[in-house]
Amino acid sequence: MSDIDSYDGGDTGHGDVDYGHYSAGQEHDALDQLHQAQGSEHDAQSQFGVYENDHHAQESTDFSTGNHVEYDQPAAVHYEADNYTNYSHDASEDDHVFAAEGSQSTHSAEFSELDALQQRFDAAFAEGTEYHADGGAGEIAAK
Numbered sequence: 466m467s468d469i470d471s472y473d474g475g476d477t478g479h480g481d482v483d484y485g486h487y488s489a490g491q492e493h494d495a496l497d498q499l500h501q502a503q504g505s506e507h508d509a510q511s512q513f514g515v516y517e518n519d520h521h522a523q524e525s526t527d528f529s530t531g532n533h534v535e536y537d538q539p540a541a542v543h544y545e546a547d548n549y550t551n552y553s554h555d556a557s558e559d560d561h562v563f564a565a566e567g568s569q570s571t572h573s574a575e576f577s578e579l580d581a582l583q584q585r586f587d588a589a590f591a592e593g594t595e596y597h598a599d600g601g602a603g604e605i606a607a608k
Contacts, residue, residue, distance in 0.1 A: 487593040494586040505575040512568045520560035528552035 532548035 485594070487591075489591040491589040492586070496582065496584040496586075498580075498582040500580040501578065503575075503577040506573070508570075508572040510568070510570050512566075514566040516562070516564040518560070518562040520558070522556075522558040524554070524556040526552070526554040 528550070529552070530550045532546070534544075534546040536542075536544040
């Protein structure tokens with residue numbers, strides 16, 4: 466920026482006044498801004514439940530009874546009686562229960578963010594002022 470001031474007052478005993486002012490300049494500004502953010506997350510969950518029940522039963526029963534009677538007489542009399550009971554029982558029982566529950570989940574997320582701002586500012590200016598006075602008459606000019 467430049468400033469030029471001139472004053473030409475001449476002889477101080479006279480009433481002539483001459484005043485001049487001139488300013489000129491330029492400005493340059495810049496703005497650079499960068500913002501970056503990034504992240505990620507991962508979640509995992511697993512839950513299981515197992516229930517199992519076994520039952521085994523086996524039975525075996527054997528029952529035998531017998532009765533034998535034999536009778537002989539010398540006069541050729543013969544008497545014989547047989548009485549038998551035979552019982553057999555076999556049983557088998559088998560139970561099985563199985564239950565299962567399950568749950569499994571996963572979650573993944575990622576993000577990335579970028580903000581950029583770039584701006585340029587240019588400005589120029591010029592101004593000037595003059596003032597002339599001669600015996601009470603005046604003039605002002607500006608550009």
